[in-house]
Amino acid sequence: MISESESLREESTASALVQPFAEWLAAVIELAGVSVIAVLVGFALLYAIVALLRGANAKAVFRELRAQLVSGILIGLELLVAADIIHTVAVELTFSSIGVLVVVVLVRTFLSFTLELELTGRWPWQQKSGEKEGAI
16 A cells, blocks of 8 residues: 555656656747747748839738738747646646636737737638538
């Protein structure tokens, strides 16, 4: 039979092994999120500059630039939320950190929804015109 102190020692050993990996994984995902935003913003700006230099319609280039920027930000935000969840759940599980995570996820979710509305002209849960119910 395992004593309570042995059980606690096993839990702390498992926690000691998981926590550094979770911190590392959260940092890598966070870096990926920031990198995705930075790279896609760079590509979007470069594309817009090249299109304008080639004589493209400025309004069309501006709309395309906004769409590309929104797409990059949405992808980056998803990665940043994943990193926050991993960090909070696996590394710093306190009521305070969970409260902060809830607020961060709510703000980022609201931002994602409004960016999706900006990009597509509809909310994420709305169907595209002509799309059938239940179609993927």
